[in-house]
Amino acid sequence: MPSPYADTIIVLDFETTGLSPDQGDRAIEIGAVKIDNGVVTDTFQELMNPGRRVNSFIEQYTGISNVMLSTARPCAEVMQRFAEFIGDDNLLAHNASFDKKFLDAEFQRINHNYQGQFACTLLTSRRIYQDAPNHKLGTLVDYKGLAEDGGYHRALFDAKMTAKLYLTMLEDIQQRSGMHRIEFGFLQKIANTSKRQVERLFS
Structure with missing residues (x-):
């Protein structure tokens, strides 16, 4: 069973051949961070071979080349290992609807x-950081003054920065709500509440 608390979770990020698994796009890299009781305890990162070439835009955008993918393990093999990594934990991503689509599609291929359940730092940030310039991951990292060392659009770096942002968000939610420990259900409630109504959750 997943933990009822928001501070035990798997933060994940996919790099992909395109925007939609429904259009035949595949994952080419998975990166993830395991958080237990508010502490990062493990990471997972692996390239995966989708069985076809990626276009030049994706190569330039991610820095992941066809040469790199040619020696990577097949998607199915990587996803089997990733299934073991996440266990029964709840899941989190920045713009989770995107990553959930690819996780569902790749897991469906291996019948897993x-x-x-998923939480989303993008949706949550729109509610609790309404004065941020925008809610892109890099913007929010700068907005909260979080240190960064690496480059975006690689899966593990993006997952690590999402995890940093998320732990900061939990601290801010704790302070505003007066709760000692945030439950996962409360986090989902924030994301599903309109911007105008969200302040009532903290009163």
């Missing part, structure tokens, strides 16, 4: 179902 996961227990956890």
Whole structure:
């Protein structure tokens, strides 16, 4: 069973051949960070071979070349290992609807179902950081003054920065709500509440 608390979670990020698995796009890299009781305890990163070439835009955007993918393990093999990594934990991503689509599609190919539910730092940030310039990951990292060392659009770096942002968000939610420990359900409630109504959750 997933933890009822928001501070035990798997933060994940995919790099992909395109925007939609429904159009035949595949994952080419997975990066993830395991958070237990508010502490990062493990990471997972692996390239995966989708069985076809990626276009030059994706190569330039991610820095992941066809040469790199040619020696990577097949998607199915990587996703089997990733299924073991996430166990029954809840899941989190920045713009989670995107990553969930690819996780669902790749897991469907190996006939695997996961227990956890998704949370989204993008949706949550729109509610609790309404004065941020925008809600892109890099903008929010700068907005909160979080240190960064690496480059975006690689899966593990993006997952690490999302995890940093998320832990900061949990601290801010704790301070505003007066709660000692945030439950996962409360986090989902924030994301599903309109911007105008969200302040009532903290009163």
